[in-house]
Amino acid sequence: MLSKSQARLFFLGGTLVFSCVFLYLTVDSIGKIPEQTRSVNITAEVKRGKHLFDKNNCMGCHTILGEGAYYAPELTKVYERRGPEWMKVFLKDPEAMYPNQRKMVNYHLKPEEISDLIAFFKWIGEMDLNGFPPKPDIQANQTSASGSAAKSAQSAAQAIPAKYTALCTACHQLGGQGGNVGPALDGVGSRRDAAWIDTWLKDPNAVKPGTAMPQMPLSELERQELASFLAAQK
Ligand code: HEC
Ligand code: HEC
Structure with a gap:
C-alpha cells in the first residue's frame, strides 16, 4: 500500500516522465515534416x-x-x-x-x-504518407490486365504510343485495361482504317455530332501515330 506522499510522488513522477515522452515524440514528428513532405x-x-x-x-x-x-x-x-x-x-x-x-x-x-x-x-x-491512401485491391487484376494489353500490342508488332497511355486509357479499354466511357478498342482496326481514325481524332464532333468523345490537343504526328497503332489492332 502506498502512503499519501508516495502516491503523490508516483503521480508527479509518472506525469513528468510521460510528459517528456510526449514532448519528445511531438518534436520528433515535427522534425520529420520537412523530409516527409519533401x-x-x-x-x-x-x-x-x-x-x-x-x-x-x-x-x-x-x-x-x-x-x-x-x-x-x-x-x-x-x-x-x-x-x-x-x-x-x-x-x-x-x-x-x-x-x-x-x-x-x-x-x-x-x-x-x-x-x-x-x-x-x-x-x-510525392509526399511520404506512410502508405496513404491504400492501393485498391483491384490492383492485382490491373497488373495482369496490363500484361495482356502489352501482349495484344506486341501482336500488332507496335509499341503503345505515349499519347495513348496518357490520354486514351482513361476512357477506352485495350487488352482488358482502361476505362469504359468509350468502346473497347480491341479489334478497332477491323472496323476503321487509319484515315478514318485520323479524321476522327482531329475533330470527333465533326464526324459524329453530339459525340461524347472529346477533341484532344494532338499534333499531326501524334494523330498519325495513334491512327496507325489503332488500325493495326485487328
Ligand atoms: C473522355 C473519354 C474519351 C477519351 C479521353 C477518349 N475517347 Fe475515344 N471515344 C469515346 C467515346 C464515348 C466514344 C464513342 C463515340 C460515339 O460513338 O459517339 C469514342 C470512340 C472512339 C473511337 C471509335 C471507336 C469505334 O469503334 O468506332 C476511336 C478510334 C477512339 N475513340 C479513339 C480514341 C483515342 C485514340 C483516344 C486518345 C487520344 C481517345 N479515343 C480518347 C470517349 C473517349
Ligand atoms: C462541384 C464539385 C467540384 C468542385 C468544386 C471541384 N471538382 Fe474536381 N471533380 C468533381 C467531380 C464530380 C469529378 C469526377 C468527374 C466526374 O465524375 O464527372 C472531379 C474530378 C476531378 C479531377 C480528376 C480526378 C480523377 O481521378 O479523374 C481532378 C484533377 C479535379 N477534379 C481537380 C479539381 C480542382 C483542381 C478543383 C478546384 C479548382 C476541383 N476539382 C473542384 C467535382 C468538383
Whole structure:
C-alpha cells in the first residue's frame, strides 16, 4: 500500500516522465515534416497551385490527404493515376473528359494556372504518407490486365504510343485495361482504317455530332501515330 506522499510522488513522477515522452515524440514528428513532405520540392509553382486549390474551394467536393468533401474523387494521388497530359486536358474542360457523369465546375483556368495546379498535385502525390491512401485491391487484376494489353500490342508488332497511355486509357479499354466511357478498342482496326481514325481524332464532333468523345490537343504526328497503332489492332 502506498502512503499519501508516495502516491503523490508516483503521480508527479509518472506525469513528468510521460510528459517528456510526449514532448519528445511531438518534436520528433515535427522534425520529420520537412523530409516527409519533401519540402525542398515546394517551388513557387506548387505554392501558386495550392493557393488556387484553396481559393477555388476544390475541397468543397474533393478530399486531399483524406480531408474535404466526399462528392468527388480523392486527389492525393491523382498525378500518378492520371498523369500530367490527361490533367491538362481535363482541367481545361472537365466535362468533356467525363461525359454524362457528375459535373465538375469549369473554372476557365488559364494555361499557367493549370500547370501550377498540376505542379501542386505532383508535389502532394510525392509526399511520404506512410502508405496513404491504400492501393485498391483491384490492383492485382490491373497488373495482369496490363500484361495482356502489352501482349495484344506486341501482336500488332507496335509499341503503345505515349499519347495513348496518357490520354486514351482513361476512357477506352485495350487488352482488358482502361476505362469504359468509350468502346473497347480491341479489334478497332477491323472496323476503321487509319484515315478514318485520323479524321476522327482531329475533330470527333465533326464526324459524329453530339459525340461524347472529346477533341484532344494532338499534333499531326501524334494523330498519325495513334491512327496507325489503332488500325493495326485487328
Ligand atoms: C462541384 C464539385 C467540384 C468542385 C468544386 C471541384 N471538382 Fe474536381 N471533380 C468533381 C467531380 C464530380 C469529378 C469526377 C468527374 C466526374 O465524375 O464527372 C472531379 C474530378 C476531378 C479531377 C480528376 C480526378 C480523377 O481521378 O479523374 C481532378 C484533377 C479535379 N477534379 C481537380 C479539381 C480542382 C483542381 C478543383 C478546384 C479548382 C476541383 N476539382 C473542384 C467535382 C468538383
Ligand atoms: C473522355 C473519354 C474519351 C477519351 C479521353 C477518349 N475517347 Fe475515344 N471515344 C469515346 C467515346 C464515348 C466514344 C464513342 C463515340 C460515339 O460513338 O459517339 C469514342 C470512340 C472512339 C473511337 C471509335 C471507336 C469505334 O469503334 O468506332 C476511336 C478510334 C477512339 N475513340 C479513339 C480514341 C483515342 C485514340 C483516344 C486518345 C487520344 C481517345 N479515343 C480518347 C470517349 C473517349
